[in-house]
Amino acid sequence: MSPVKVFGHPMLTNVARVMLFLEEVGAEYELVPIDFVAGEHKRPQHVQLNPFAKMPGFQDGDLVLFESRAIAKYILRKYGGTAGLDLLGENSGIEELAVVDMWTEVEAQQYYPAISPVVFECIIIPFIIPGGGATPNQSVVDESLERLRGVLGIYEARLEKSRYLAGDSISFADLNHIPFTFYFMTTPYAKVFDEYPKVKAWWEMLMARPAVQRVCKHMPTEFKLGAQY
Amino acid sequence: MSPVKVFGHPMLTNVARVMLFLEEVGAEYELVPIDFVAGEHKRPQHVQLNPFAKMPGFQDGDLVLFESRAIAKYILRKYGGTAGLDLLGENSGIEELAVVDMWTEVEAQQYYPAISPVVFECIIIPFIIPGGGATPNQSVVDESLERLRGVLGIYEARLEKSRYLAGDSISFADLNHIPFTFYFMTTPYAKVFDEYPKVKAWWEMLMARPAVQRVCKHMPTEFKLGAQY
Missing domain, CATH: 3.40.30.10 (Glutaredoxin)
Structure with a gap:
C-alpha cells in the first residue's frame, strides 16, 4: 500500500x-x-x-x-x-473529549492570535519581503506580547492543576502549540516564557518528545536571504 | 435533571x-x-x-x-x-468525518478571517465605541471583501458538486457560518453574495431552518446607541 x-x-x-x-x-x-x-x-x-x-x-x-x-x-x-495514542480523547467519555476540544480551540482562538503576529513581524514578513519589511512593527509586537502574557497567565494557572492542558495526559491540544511556539522561541522575545515556570516546563516536556525533535530539525532557527531551506 | x-x-x-x-x-x-x-x-x-x-x-x-x-x-x-442528527459525521467513516472537519476548519481559518473584519468595521466597532469608531475603515472593508470573494468563489465551485459543504447532508461546517454571515447580511455589502448563486441558495437553505430562525430572532438587524437588546 x-x-x-x-x-x-x-x-x-x-x-x-x-x-x-x-x-x-x-x-x-x-x-x-x-x-x-x-x-x-x-x-x-x-x-x-x-x-x-x-x-x-x-x-x-x-x-x-x-x-x-x-x-x-x-x-x-x-x-x-x-x-496506542488517544490524543483526541475519543476513547474517553464525551466530557474528557470536550476538554480536549476546548483547549484545542483555545490554541486556535486565543493563543495563535496572540503569538502569531510576533512570529510574522520578526520572521515571516522579513523572510517574504527581504529589505522591504525587515523592520518589525514594534507596536504590533508589543500589543501581541501583552495579549500573549494574558494567555500564558491562564495557562500557568491551568498547568498548576494538571500536567498538560487537557489533563494529566498529553493531547492534540498541547501538540498544536509546537509549530508557532518553536519559531517564537527563535525571536528576541523567547524569554517571556521564563515568567511562567509551569508553562516553560510544559514547553520543554513537549520539545523533548522524539517525534517533535524529528519534525523541528527541518525548521530553521536562523533566516537568511537566499538560503536554501 | x-x-x-x-x-x-x-x-x-x-x-x-x-x-x-x-x-x-x-x-x-x-x-x-x-x-x-x-x-x-x-x-x-x-x-x-x-x-x-x-x-x-x-x-x-x-x-x-x-x-x-x-x-x-x-x-x-x-x-x-x-x-437523529449526525452533524459531526461521527457515525460515518473516518473519511467522511475528515471532510466535515476540513470544511469546519475552512470556516474558522479562511471564511471567518475574510468576513469578520467587515462585520467588525460596519457593526461591532461602531456599537462598542459609539461616536469614536463610527466610520468604517474603508480600506480594511475593501481588502476583506476581496478576500471574501476569493473564498466564496471556492464555495461556489464546491456547492456545484454537493448540496452542502461537506456533502449532500448538512453538517457542523455549514451551520458554523450562521452567526457572522447573519450580521454581514445586515451591512451594505450583503449583495456580494448575489454574485455566487449556489452560495446564495445554500445560505437561504440554512436560514430557512426553524432552529436558525429561533436563534436569529435574538440578533438585531439594526444597531442603535442606547437600545436594549
Missing part, C-alpha cells in the same frame, strides 16, 4: 503540524516538496489538492484533504489506535 | 453558535443573561466559568466549558443521537 502523501515544505508551520502527528503515530508517509518561493503552490496541480492554494495538501489514496488541523485529526483516527 | 446553562447574551455570535446547536438538537437549556455592556463578563463569577472573560460560559452539572465550537460539539455528541 502506498504511503500517504504530504505536499508542502517542512519549514511551514501547517506542514510541520501534519508531519508532527504522522511522526507521533509512526505512520509511513511521503513528503512531496512544493517550492513555494517559486510559487508552485499556486499552480493548477497543487490547487487541485488545496483550492485555497495553501500548504499542505494531503492525499491518502482517493481521499484528498486540506486544512492542517483536519488532516492531523484524520491521521490520529487512522493510525492512533495502532500506535 | 436541571438543564444545561449558557451564560452570555444571545446577540453575541459565539453565544448564538451555542444556542443554535442546542436548538438544532432540541435540548432544554437555560440562558443566564450576562450584561456585557456593564462588564459582567469580567467579574469573578463569570471568570470562574471562562478564564478568558469571554462569552459564553457553559455548565452541565459539574462540567464547565468555554470556547463555543468545543461547547457546540459537546452538545451534538450528548444530544445529537436522540435528535
Whole structure:
C-alpha cells in the first residue's frame, strides 16, 4: 500500500503540524516538496489538492484533504489506535473529549492570535519581503506580547492543576502549540516564557518528545536571504 | 435533571453558535443573561466559568466549558443521537468525518478571517465605541471583501458538486457560518453574495431552518446607541 502523501515544505508551520502527528503515530508517509518561493503552490496541480492554494495538501489514496488541523485529526483516527495514542480523547467519555476540544480551540482562538503576529513581524514578513519589511512593527509586537502574557497567565494557572492542558495526559491540544511556539522561541522575545515556570516546563516536556525533535530539525532557527531551506 | 446553562447574551455570535446547536438538537437549556455592556463578563463569577472573560460560559452539572465550537460539539455528541442528527459525521467513516472537519476548519481559518473584519468595521466597532469608531475603515472593508470573494468563489465551485459543504447532508461546517454571515447580511455589502448563486441558495437553505430562525430572532438587524437588546 502506498504511503500517504504530504505536499508542502517542512519549514511551514501547517506542514510541520501534519508531519508532527504522522511522526507521533509512526505512520509511513511521503513528503512531496512544493517550492513555494517559486510559487508552485499556486499552480493548477497543487490547487487541485488545496483550492485555497495553501500548504499542505494531503492525499491518502482517493481521499484528498486540506486544512492542517483536519488532516492531523484524520491521521490520529487512522493510525492512533495502532500506535496506542488517544490524543483526541475519543476513547474517553464525551466530557474528557470536550476538554480536549476546548483547549484545542483555545490554541486556535486565543493563543495563535496572540503569538502569531510576533512570529510574522520578526520572521515571516522579513523572510517574504527581504529589505522591504525587515523592520518589525514594534507596536504590533508589543500589543501581541501583552495579549500573549494574558494567555500564558491562564495557562500557568491551568498547568498548576494538571500536567498538560487537557489533563494529566498529553493531547492534540498541547501538540498544536509546537509549530508557532518553536519559531517564537527563535525571536528576541523567547524569554517571556521564563515568567511562567509551569508553562516553560510544559514547553520543554513537549520539545523533548522524539517525534517533535524529528519534525523541528527541518525548521530553521536562523533566516537568511537566499538560503536554501 | 436541571438543564444545561449558557451564560452570555444571545446577540453575541459565539453565544448564538451555542444556542443554535442546542436548538438544532432540541435540548432544554437555560440562558443566564450576562450584561456585557456593564462588564459582567469580567467579574469573578463569570471568570470562574471562562478564564478568558469571554462569552459564553457553559455548565452541565459539574462540567464547565468555554470556547463555543468545543461547547457546540459537546452538545451534538450528548444530544445529537436522540435528535437523529449526525452533524459531526461521527457515525460515518473516518473519511467522511475528515471532510466535515476540513470544511469546519475552512470556516474558522479562511471564511471567518475574510468576513469578520467587515462585520467588525460596519457593526461591532461602531456599537462598542459609539461616536469614536463610527466610520468604517474603508480600506480594511475593501481588502476583506476581496478576500471574501476569493473564498466564496471556492464555495461556489464546491456547492456545484454537493448540496452542502461537506456533502449532500448538512453538517457542523455549514451551520458554523450562521452567526457572522447573519450580521454581514445586515451591512451594505450583503449583495456580494448575489454574485455566487449556489452560495446564495445554500445560505437561504440554512436560514430557512426553524432552529436558525429561533436563534436569529435574538440578533438585531439594526444597531442603535442606547437600545436594549
